[in-house]
Amino acid sequence: MKWLLALIFVVGLAHAQTIDDVVKQFEDINTRADKGGGIVIGYVNNGETDIRILGNESLNEKTIFEIGSLTKPMTGLLLADLVSEGEVKLEDSINTLLPEEARKPEFDGVTLQGLATHTSGLPRLPPNMNWLWMLRNGEDPYGTFGEAELYEGLAETTPKDVGEQSTYSNFGFGLLGFLLAESQGETYEQLLRQTILEPLEMTSTYIGSDPSGVTVAPPLTDRGREGDRWTFREPMMGAGAVKSNMHDMLLFLNACLNESILTQDLVFATQPYFKLSEFDSVGLAWVISEQNNQKVIWHNGETGGYAAFLGFNPDTKQGLVILSNLTIGDELPKRGVNFLLGQPITTATNSGQ
Numbered sequence: 001m002k003w004l005l006a007l008i009f010v011v012g013l014a015h016a017q018t019i020d021d022v023v024k025q026f027e028d029i030n031t032r033a034d035k036g037g038g039i040v041i042g043y044v045n046n047g048e049t050d051i052r053i054l055g056n057e058s059l060n061e062k063t064i065f066e067i068g069s070l071t072k073p074m075t076g077l078l079l080a081d082l083v084s085e086g087e088v089k090l091e092d093s094i095n096t097l098l099p100e101e102a103r104k105p106e107f108d109g110v111t112l113q114g115l116a117t118h119t120s121g122l123p124r125l126p127p128n129m130n131w132l133w134m135l136r137n138g139e140d141p142y143g144t145f146g147e148a149e150l151y152e153g154l155a156e157t158t159p160k161d162v163g164e165q166s167t168y169s170n171f172g173f174g175l176l177g178f179l180l181a182e183s184q185g186e187t188y189e190q191l192l193r194q195t196i197l198e199p200l201e202m203t204s205t206y207i208g209s210d211p212s213g214v215t216v217a218p219p220l221t222d223r224g225r226e227g228d229r230w231t232f233r234e235p236m237m238g239a240g241a242v243k244s245n246m247h248d249m250l251l252f253l254n255a256c257l258n259e260s261i262l263t264q265d266l267v268f269a270t271q272p273y274f275k276l277s278e279f280d281s282v283g284l285a286w287v288i289s290e291q292n293n294q295k296v297i298w299h300n301g302e303t304g305g306y307a308a309f310l311g312f313n314p315d316t317k318q319g320l321v322i323l324s325n326l327t328i329g330d331e332l333p334k335r336g337v338n339f340l341l342g343q344p345i346t347t348a349t350n351s352g353q
Contacts, residue, residue, distance in 0.1 A: 040061070044319040067323070073269070074242065076286060082180060091113065115175060117274045140304070149235070189206075306323075
């Protein structure tokens with residue numbers, strides 16, 4: 001994901017209320033159904049849940065997708081939880097959590113809050129994940145980026161404009177998830193599982209190799225060509241490693257919309273910690289978009305063959321989860337956020353033609 005706020009635009013004023021109105025926001029997208037592509041839409045409206053499939057009819061609520069940067073809001077919740085437990089503070093410098101040999105004076109002002117709000121001054125990708133790295137690893141860019149590569153990348157990094165602007169950073173979020181897990185003597189997946197997945201009974205959500213018996217949607221580009229499945233090693237898991245299905249992501253969405261084990265941490269994580277634009281702020285990963293007295297809290301994600309979106313309006317109790325095995329990431333937040341703001345897009349854009 002990159003910051004997509006310029007893509008969020010408003011037309012129309014009707015506040016749609018049904019799954020059919022949701023489907024209208026996405027039905028013009030070419031799903032490449034003949035190649036196995038599709039979009040799974042989950043809609044929650046005041047406790048009522050509907051699911052629709054566009055394109056490949058074999059996709060369903062149990063089909064697994066990579067959710068990419070939708071992992072980041074989960075990482076933000078892990079940070080919020082550890083803060084509430086008194087284990088870390090938002091203002092903690094990363095130098096307090098890095099091993100001594102990796103610390104640098106330039107990192108003194110780089111805080112956990114900075115990592116979580118993309119204001120750390122770290123680049124989008126580690127410096128050693130350069131063009132040569134991509135030439136060798138482009139089909140699975142994070143798959144061989146381990147601890148040695150992380151510390152090499154940090155050694156080459158000089159933060160810029162720390163705290164002054166929000167520059168989207170996968171590097172920063174990978175580091176955040178890694179440092180939080182290390183602080184607890186856990187792996188990232190262990191910390192995620194005990195804090196979020198197990199309490200919410202998200203039993204089909206995982207990181208790493210596919211468990212036996214699961215059905216994974218085939219990865220595709222927006223043009224219907226074969227896409228790539230991505231893997232993540234520990235230092236970058238917090239940026240985008242999670243795989244899930246509609247069933248589990250609706251559990252997560254409902255936990256966000258209603259009183260749940262996430263409520264305290266979610267309130268903390270969705271405070272507007274940094275202003276992005278006139279209408280948008282960033283929390284601990286979460287984007288908060290506000291227009292016409294409506295507020296939507298959201299994030300999206302995309303990998304080499306998948307796209308995902310989750311957003312909700314806490315006042316109207318409406319929420320959306322969208323999972324696709326097409327790289328159509330920009331379209332999902334653009335359409336999803338406007339729908340949840342009560343101002344759906346009314347002009348088709350023929351995306352993916």
